[in-house]
Amino acid sequence: MSKTLGNSPDPIELIKKYGADGVRVGMLLCAPAGNDIPFDEGLCEQGRNFSNKIWNAFRLIKGWEVSEKEQPLEAKQAVKWFNSRIGTVLEEINDSFTKFRLSEALMSSYKLIWDDLCSSYLEAVKPAYGGKIDPRSLKETIEFFETTLKIIHPFMPFLSEEIWHRLADRPEKEDALIVAKWPEQEKGDELLQREWEVLSEILSDVKNQRNQYGISPKEALTGSVNISGRLNQDFSRLFKKLGNCTIDIISDGGDTSPRKNGVVSLDLGDKLQEEEKKNLEKELEYSKGFAKSVEKKLSDSDVLLWAHSKRRNSERKKLADALAKISQIEEKLEQMK
Amino acid sequence: MEIPSKYDPRETESKWYEFWMKNDYFHSEPDDRESYTVVIPPPNVTGVLHMGHMLNNTIQDVLVRRARLQGKNACWVPGTDHASIATEAKVVKRLREKGIKKSDIGREEFLKHAWEWKEEYGGIILEQLKKLGASCDWERTSFTMDETYYQDVVNTFIRLYEKGLIYRGERMINWDPAALTALSDEEVIHKEVNSKLYHVRYQIKDSKEYVTIATTRPETILGDSAICIHPDDTRYTHLHGKHALVPLIGREIPIILDDYVDMEFGTGCLKVTPAHDVNDFDLGAKHNLEIINIMNPNGTLNENSVLFDGVDRFKVRKQIEKDLEESGNLVEVESYQNKIGYSERTDVVIEPRLSLQWWVKMDDIVKPALQSVKDGEINFYPSNFVNTYNHWLNNVKDWCVSRQLWWGHRIPAWFYGQGDDDFVVCVTAEEALEKAKSKSGNEALTAEDLKQDEDVIGYLVLFLVMAYVCIQWSPR
Structure with a gap:
C-alpha cells in the first residue's frame, strides 16, 4: 500500500463500513511495531466482528433473569478461574504497553475477551435455557465485564463507552469510562489456570469426536482420559454443562501440575462401528467406480494412446491395486456384520 | 433501556464523541498528576486522512487513552502544518484558473489568497481525526503559521545564525535565463x-x-x-x-x-x-x-x-x-x-544554476541528538531502530533551509548591497537598518536600501521548535 501508488483505501469509507473501533483494531492487528504493514481490509472486518462479539456478550448478560439461589459450584470455579486469568493477562498487557508493543497488547486483550470471557467463562456461568441466574454470579459477571471494558477502551473507545453506560446508570462526569481507573490486579494463580486448560483440552477432544462421528451435542457421552499430575478440582459439573459428557479422570498419581495424556477415549460403542461402516461403504463405492474407469481405458483400441507400453503397464497396475482394495473392504464389511 | 440486536457504530460514535467533547475530558491543564504529553506530527493543512495517518493516530490515541485511565494527566496536542509547497501549489493553481499569475499580484496579495484558501479548506483532516476517536485537546490546536509559531521559527533561525549554525552557501536551483529569476520545481x-x-x-x-x-x-x-x-x-x-x-x-x-x-x-x-x-x-x-x-x-x-x-x-x-x-x-x-x-x-x-542558499550545519546540531540516545535519555521502540537513526544522523549532510516560496516563515535576512556578505539577520526592518549601518560603516543607508530575502524557511527549523511552541514555551 502506498500513497504514491494510490492503492490505499479511503479511511473514512472504512470507518463507515466497519466502525471506527473496527478499523482501529484492524490497523493494530496487522502492525507489529517497526515492520512494514501488509494491510488487509479483512482485518477491519475482524475488528467489526470483535465489536459484534462484545455486543452480543453484553446482550447475553443483560438478558439474564435473577432468582435468589446459591451460586452453583461450576460458576464458583469459573469466577475463581477468570479472576485469576485477568490478573495474568493484565500483566502481559501492561508489559506490552511498557514496551510499546501495541499489537501484542491488543492481541492479549482480544483473546481475553473472545476466548476466555466469551467462549469459556460466560458458557460456564450462564443459566440453562429458560433458567435463571443466581445474584452473586450476575454481580461478579458484570464486574468482570466492566474490567474488560476498561482494558479494551484504549483500542475501542466508542463501543466500550456505549456498553459502560448501558450496564449501569452513570450520570456523573467522573463516572464515564474514559476517565475510569485502569484495573490493577495481582498476577493470577498459575495452577488454577493450568487446570482450566486441561478442562478446555478435554472438552475440545470431546467436541472433535462429536464432529468426526456426527454425534449430536444433545447426546450424552461418557469416557475417560489419562492425566499426568494431579487435577485438584472436580470438573464433573463443567463436563456435563459444557460438553454434555461424563469423563473419568485417570491420574498417574504424580504431584505436578496436570497435563492431559493422549486423546479422551469415549465410549462410542455401536456409534463408532456405524460410522466406520458408513465410511467403508463410501470408499468401496469410490474404488469400484475407479476400477471401472480404468478398465474402460484399457479396453480402448486406440493404437496411438497405447503406443507407450510403459503407460499401459501403469494403468494395469492401477487396476490391480483398485481390485485388491475392493476385496479388502468387502472382507472388512463382512466381518462387521 | 431497549437493547438493539445489532451494534450500530454510526449512531454510537457521534453520540459519544460529542459527550466527551461536551464534558471536556480531552482538555488538560498542568497539575500535580504525572503528565503524559503527546504532540501530534502535524498533518498537512491541505491533507485528507490516509491510512498512514490512521495508523499513527490510532497508536497515539491508544497510548493517550490508556495514560488517562492510569490517572495520568494526559494531553495530546493537535495541529496542522502549513505545508509550504503543497499549499502554495494549490493556491497558484487556483489563481491560474482565474487567469492570475503569482508574480503579477505580488507577495502580500498572494499570501492573502493563501490564507483564504487555508480558512476554506484547511482543517478537514482534523475533523476526520475526530471520526477516528482521537482524544486530542482541541483547545490547544495550533497551526504552524500562527503568530507565535511564526515568531518562534524566525527567532530560532536568527539564534542559529548567531551561533554560526546557519550559513549561506551555494546550491543548484532552476534558473530562468530570460526572466532572470529562480523558479521552484512547480x-x-x-x-x-x-x-x-x-x-x-x-x-x-x-x-x-x-x-x-x-x-x-x-x-x-x-x-x-x-x-x-x-x-x-x-x-x-x-x-x-x-x-x-x-x-x-x-x-x-x-x-x-x-x-x-x-x-x-x-x-x-x-x-x-x-x-x-x-x-x-x-x-x-x-x-x-x-x-x-x-x-x-x-x-x-x-x-x-x-x-x-x-x-x-x-x-x-x-x-x-x-x-x-x-x-x-x-x-x-x-x-x-x-x-x-x-x-x-x-x-x-x-x-540548473548555482545560487546562494541558507544551510543548517548539521555536524554540530546532531551531536546532542546522538548523545541523548547513546545515554539512554531517549529510547527507541523497537530498539533496533537506533541503528537507522545513528546511521542517518552520522551521515547527514548540511541541510538547505531556504525555499523559493512565499507561503511560509520568511527568512529574516536583510540585504543592503550586492556583495555576498552584504546582509544582516534580525526580525524587523528598523533593527536591520541599524545593524546594516554598523556592519557596512555606511551611515547614509536608508530603509529603501534594504531588501528582505524573498525565500521562506524550510521545515527543519520548524521542527526544532515545534514541541516547545505546543506547550507554549518560547525559545526567545
Missing part, C-alpha cells in the same frame, strides 16, 4: 523533445588512449571538473589515478571513482560538471571537485568557458559540434528523445 514544465546525443572522446593525459562520454549539452564540457568511472569497472582499471584532457581547451581533469556510475549505461564513463548539473554538483561536493561556472545569468557563456565569452548557449552548442568534429573528438551524434525543463512563465529552457 514552475518548471518538462517537455519531451527531440535532442541530439553527442559522443565525445577525451584523451588520457600522456597517452594515446581516449575515453568516450555521451552528453546532450556539449557546451558544458568546458566546465567539466572530472571524468567518473565505476571502481569495479574492469575496462578502466588501468586508468585509476590518471587524468584526462578536456577537448578543445586541453584542461587537465582527474579520473575519479564512484559507484554512482551505472557500468551498463553507455561507455560507463561520466563527465562531471558541478556548476551545471544537479547530480554532478552533489558528486562534485562528495569528491571535493572544482566548481567551474561557465555561464552568465542571461544564458551566454562567460570567460571561464575560455572559447566563447559572451556567446549564447545555443549558438555555442552548434559551434562546438563543428569544433569537436574538426579536432577529431566527436565520435558520433545520434538523435535522442529526452525531457527538458522549460520555464512556465517565459518558455525558455531552464538552466
Whole structure:
C-alpha cells in the first residue's frame, strides 16, 4: 500500500463500513511495531466482528433473569478461574504497553475477551435455557465485564463507552469510562489456570469426536482420559454443562501440575462401528467406480494412446491395486456384520 | 433501556464523541498528576486522512487513552502544518484558473489568497481525526503559521545564525535565463523533445588512449571538473589515478571513482560538471571537485568557458559540434528523445544554476541528538531502530533551509548591497537598518536600501521548535 501508488483505501469509507473501533483494531492487528504493514481490509472486518462479539456478550448478560439461589459450584470455579486469568493477562498487557508493543497488547486483550470471557467463562456461568441466574454470579459477571471494558477502551473507545453506560446508570462526569481507573490486579494463580486448560483440552477432544462421528451435542457421552499430575478440582459439573459428557479422570498419581495424556477415549460403542461402516461403504463405492474407469481405458483400441507400453503397464497396475482394495473392504464389511 | 440486536457504530460514535467533547475530558491543564504529553506530527493543512495517518493516530490515541485511565494527566496536542509547497501549489493553481499569475499580484496579495484558501479548506483532516476517536485537546490546536509559531521559527533561525549554525552557501536551483529569476520545481514544465546525443572522446593525459562520454549539452564540457568511472569497472582499471584532457581547451581533469556510475549505461564513463548539473554538483561536493561556472545569468557563456565569452548557449552548442568534429573528438551524434525543463512563465529552457542558499550545519546540531540516545535519555521502540537513526544522523549532510516560496516563515535576512556578505539577520526592518549601518560603516543607508530575502524557511527549523511552541514555551 502506498500513497504514491494510490492503492490505499479511503479511511473514512472504512470507518463507515466497519466502525471506527473496527478499523482501529484492524490497523493494530496487522502492525507489529517497526515492520512494514501488509494491510488487509479483512482485518477491519475482524475488528467489526470483535465489536459484534462484545455486543452480543453484553446482550447475553443483560438478558439474564435473577432468582435468589446459591451460586452453583461450576460458576464458583469459573469466577475463581477468570479472576485469576485477568490478573495474568493484565500483566502481559501492561508489559506490552511498557514496551510499546501495541499489537501484542491488543492481541492479549482480544483473546481475553473472545476466548476466555466469551467462549469459556460466560458458557460456564450462564443459566440453562429458560433458567435463571443466581445474584452473586450476575454481580461478579458484570464486574468482570466492566474490567474488560476498561482494558479494551484504549483500542475501542466508542463501543466500550456505549456498553459502560448501558450496564449501569452513570450520570456523573467522573463516572464515564474514559476517565475510569485502569484495573490493577495481582498476577493470577498459575495452577488454577493450568487446570482450566486441561478442562478446555478435554472438552475440545470431546467436541472433535462429536464432529468426526456426527454425534449430536444433545447426546450424552461418557469416557475417560489419562492425566499426568494431579487435577485438584472436580470438573464433573463443567463436563456435563459444557460438553454434555461424563469423563473419568485417570491420574498417574504424580504431584505436578496436570497435563492431559493422549486423546479422551469415549465410549462410542455401536456409534463408532456405524460410522466406520458408513465410511467403508463410501470408499468401496469410490474404488469400484475407479476400477471401472480404468478398465474402460484399457479396453480402448486406440493404437496411438497405447503406443507407450510403459503407460499401459501403469494403468494395469492401477487396476490391480483398485481390485485388491475392493476385496479388502468387502472382507472388512463382512466381518462387521 | 431497549437493547438493539445489532451494534450500530454510526449512531454510537457521534453520540459519544460529542459527550466527551461536551464534558471536556480531552482538555488538560498542568497539575500535580504525572503528565503524559503527546504532540501530534502535524498533518498537512491541505491533507485528507490516509491510512498512514490512521495508523499513527490510532497508536497515539491508544497510548493517550490508556495514560488517562492510569490517572495520568494526559494531553495530546493537535495541529496542522502549513505545508509550504503543497499549499502554495494549490493556491497558484487556483489563481491560474482565474487567469492570475503569482508574480503579477505580488507577495502580500498572494499570501492573502493563501490564507483564504487555508480558512476554506484547511482543517478537514482534523475533523476526520475526530471520526477516528482521537482524544486530542482541541483547545490547544495550533497551526504552524500562527503568530507565535511564526515568531518562534524566525527567532530560532536568527539564534542559529548567531551561533554560526546557519550559513549561506551555494546550491543548484532552476534558473530562468530570460526572466532572470529562480523558479521552484512547480514552475518548471518538462517537455519531451527531440535532442541530439553527442559522443565525445577525451584523451588520457600522456597517452594515446581516449575515453568516450555521451552528453546532450556539449557546451558544458568546458566546465567539466572530472571524468567518473565505476571502481569495479574492469575496462578502466588501468586508468585509476590518471587524468584526462578536456577537448578543445586541453584542461587537465582527474579520473575519479564512484559507484554512482551505472557500468551498463553507455561507455560507463561520466563527465562531471558541478556548476551545471544537479547530480554532478552533489558528486562534485562528495569528491571535493572544482566548481567551474561557465555561464552568465542571461544564458551566454562567460570567460571561464575560455572559447566563447559572451556567446549564447545555443549558438555555442552548434559551434562546438563543428569544433569537436574538426579536432577529431566527436565520435558520433545520434538523435535522442529526452525531457527538458522549460520555464512556465517565459518558455525558455531552464538552466540548473548555482545560487546562494541558507544551510543548517548539521555536524554540530546532531551531536546532542546522538548523545541523548547513546545515554539512554531517549529510547527507541523497537530498539533496533537506533541503528537507522545513528546511521542517518552520522551521515547527514548540511541541510538547505531556504525555499523559493512565499507561503511560509520568511527568512529574516536583510540585504543592503550586492556583495555576498552584504546582509544582516534580525526580525524587523528598523533593527536591520541599524545593524546594516554598523556592519557596512555606511551611515547614509536608508530603509529603501534594504531588501528582505524573498525565500521562506524550510521545515527543519520548524521542527526544532515545534514541541516547545505546543506547550507554549518560547525559545526567545
